Amino acid sequence: METKQPNTSLYRTVWRWHFYAGIIFAPLLIILAVTGSIYLFKPQIEQFLYQDYQAVTPQGDRLPASQQIENVKELYPDAVVTKYHPGENASRSSEVSITSNKESLTIFMDPYTGKSIGELNDEDRIMDKIEEIHGELMAGTLGDRIVELAACWAVVLIVSGLYLWYPKKNQSLSGVLFPRLKKGKHIFRRDLHAVPAFWITAGMLFLIMTGLPWSGFWGNNFQLLATNSGSGYPPSIWTGSAPTSSIKTKDIADVPWAAENLDVPLSDIQGFIPLSIDDVVTIANREDMHPSYSINIPQETEGVYTLSAFPAKAQDEATIHIDQYSGAVLADYRYDHYGLIGKIVAWGITLHKGTQFGLINQIISLLICLGIMFVACSGFYLWWKRKPKKSLGAPKAPQIKNIKLFLFLLIGLGILFPLVGLSLIVVWLIDWLIIKKISAVKNFLNA
Amino acid sequence: MKKNICISFIFIFSILLSACSLEKDVTDLYKEETPLEAEIIIPASFSANTQETIKAVLTKGGKMVENADFVHFEIWKQDGSLKYSMEQAEEKGNGTYTLSKNFDSDGLYYIKVHASNDDSIIMPQKQFIVGKLSESELEFLQKGIQKKAESHEHHH
Numbered sequence A: 001m002e003t004k005q006p007n008t009s010l011y012r013t014v015w016r017w018h019f020y021a022g023i024i025f026a027p028l029l030i031i032l033a034v035t036g037s038i039y040l041f042k043p044q045i046e047q048f049l050y051q052d053y054q055a056v057t058p059q060g061d062r063l064p065a066s067q068q069i070e071n072v073k074e075l076y077p078d079a080v081v082t083k084y085h086p087g088e089n090a091s092r093s094s095e096v097s098i099t100s101n102k103e104s105l106t107i108f109m110d111p112y113t114g115k116s117i118g119e120l121n122d123e124d125r126i127m128d129k130i131e132e133i134h135g136e137l138m139a140g141t142l143g144d145r146i147v148e149l150a151a152c153w154a155v156v157l158i159v160s161g162l163y164l165w166y167p168k169k170n171q172s173l174s175g176v177l178f179p180r181l182k183k184g185k186h187i188f189r190r191d192l193h194a195v196p197a198f199w200i201t202a203g204m205l206f207l208i209m210t211g212l213p214w215s216g217f218w219g220n221n222f223q224l225l226a227t228n229s230g231s232g233y234p235p236s237i238w239t240g241s242a243p244t245s246s247i248k249t250k251d252i253a254d255v256p257w258a259a260e261n262l263d264v265p266l267s268d269i270q271g272f273i274p275l276s277i278d279d280v281v282t283i284a285n286r287e288d289m290h291p292s293y294s295i296n297i298p299q300e301t302e303g304v305y306t307l308s309a310f311p312a313k314a315q316d317e318a319t320i321h322i323d324q325y326s327g328a329v330l331a332d333y334r335y336d337h338y339g340l341i342g343k344i345v346a347w348g349i350t351l352h353k354g355t356q357f358g359l360i361n362q363i364i365s366l367l368i369c370l371g372i373m374f375v376a377c378s379g380f381y382l383w384w385k386r387k388p389k390k391s392l393g394a395p396k397a398p399q400i401k402n403i404k405l406f407l408f409l410l411i412g413l414g415i416l417f418p419l420v421g422l423s424l425i426v427v428w429l430i431d432w433l434i435i436k437k438i439s440a441v442k443n444f445l446n447a
Numbered sequence B: 001m002k003k004n005i006c007i008s009f010i011f012i013f014s015i016l017l018s019a020c021s022l023e024k025d026v027t028d029l030y031k032e033e034t035p036l037e038a039e040i041i042i043p044a045s046f047s048a049n050t051q052e053t054i055k056a057v058l059t060k061g062g063k064m065v066e067n068a069d070f071v072h073f074e075i076w077k078q079d080g081s082l083k084y085s086m087e088q089a090e091e092k093g094n095g096t097y098t099l100s101k102n103f104d105s106d107g108l109y110y111i112k113v114h115a116s117n118d119d120s121i122i123m124p125q126k127q128f129i130v131g132k133l134s135e136s137e138l139e140f141l142q143k144g145i146q147k148k149a150e151s152h153e154h155h156h
Helices: A009-040 A042-049 A065-075 A126-136 A140-165 A185-214 A218-229 A277-286 A340-352 A359-386 A404-416 A418-435 A439-445 B002-019 B135-155
Strands: A080-085 A094-100 A103-109 A116-121 A271-273 A294-296 A304-309 A318-323 A329-334 B036-041 B051-060 B070-077 B083-088 B090-093 B096-102 B107-117 B120-122 B125-130
Touching (some): A009 A042, A065 A116, A065 A277, A126 A140, A140 A218, A140 A404, A185 A359, A218 A340, A277 A318, B036 B107, B107 B135
Antiparallel strands (some): A080 A294, A094 A103, A271 B125, A294 A304, A318 A329, B107 B125
């Protein structure tokens, strides 16, 4: 090493952890940054891709929702209608979501003519694929956990990286805030990683912390704790189920099965029947739902109609549950009814998705993503150039027991992010059972 | 020391994993609604040439609703041959509101009760039968179930 580095065991330990975590998680962080950059522009991309489905020419009155759904049922006789989304303005088509032959389709309807404009299989929505890679690497729960682990370890990378970057005594701002261009290749390579990394630290940490609440393990538990404490999202928005109708099952009208005779007593045919979706649209307008709302249609006798709107801005969010027999509003949760943590998470989500402040939000987030890609690549490049031929080139491992501060920091992170803790245990076990016992591996990893 | 760390980690995980389920009365911590509820009472039998009384009993938060903002009844026949448009129901006290009508023709009927009190508006509707069902009404009822039966198959 030509650069003068402090040779304390703490510095070397931090360096070693930063090194391994970087090598393992840099590829994942690059995937997240690339897919994230694309997903940021979902509104514009979908607007472009589906403009033919979404645009309609206003003419006369709109047909009621029930009529549009009836038309969809005629076109898809064996489909189950799950959701109805009225167009948010006069020149937008309405969307009817159905499941047919185990496929989820969206049927775009012209509300003025009642004709279908086109169908879109949810499988074919390119932005949904991008989201699936971003959220779970297209690998279900396992993928979700891996993404979460990468996000948590990115926090470890940030903390350890900041420690390594932290200016030494008498160091000028070059090499800290600006890269040193004229001090040779080695220093320039180091600065190419460390200096931009510092600049994007805050943004990266922000994206990680706002992304974590939607993760499957940490996020779910975090949301549960927040909701339970009364300061999160009200139940049913993120966790928990919707309220149920107060009408008893026995008071709901049954229908006779056999064609020739009544095989259920007359009294069972008498009873409450579900509201028409047109009544639900009326209620939505009366309750002043944001125009981007959708109606979830209950599939079970005890289910409720759920109106939900999650538009660009967090403060416009709304979720209303409606008794499917009486039309009573069973719960009405707006942004104002979220607890403090719920409000923060809601803002975090819209900022993370780049919708809260529109284009400027998208551009700033894009710059952070590009920065993450650059820093991950330059870190990799830095290692590749420094790497000795026959070993991995990791900094030498000191005895971890001697570095109490670092140990406590790791344990702290392990408790805050249990997946990090779990992976730490795995690392320790591998280290203990394999690496320390096999000298070839030990030498290669410089352990 | 390593063993201790492992054990304490496993201990913390088990706490974290087990602690997390939603509490039953968590809705109490957030904005709550007290929706209006209606019981609609249809006469057990109908006889020709007499007025029959339909009752709606309104409750809100378990209490009988007196002086509701409005209670309107709307009654019609499935085949479209009869339609009593919205009419105000008469308050009989103790949360009970009634309307009397003639039901001389047999068939499948519907009633919709529009009621409101203290910001809660409801519009429950009930299906009932007077006398015997015609064939077309029976067919109508069965069509409904056929659709439902098909949809359930796919739902699972």
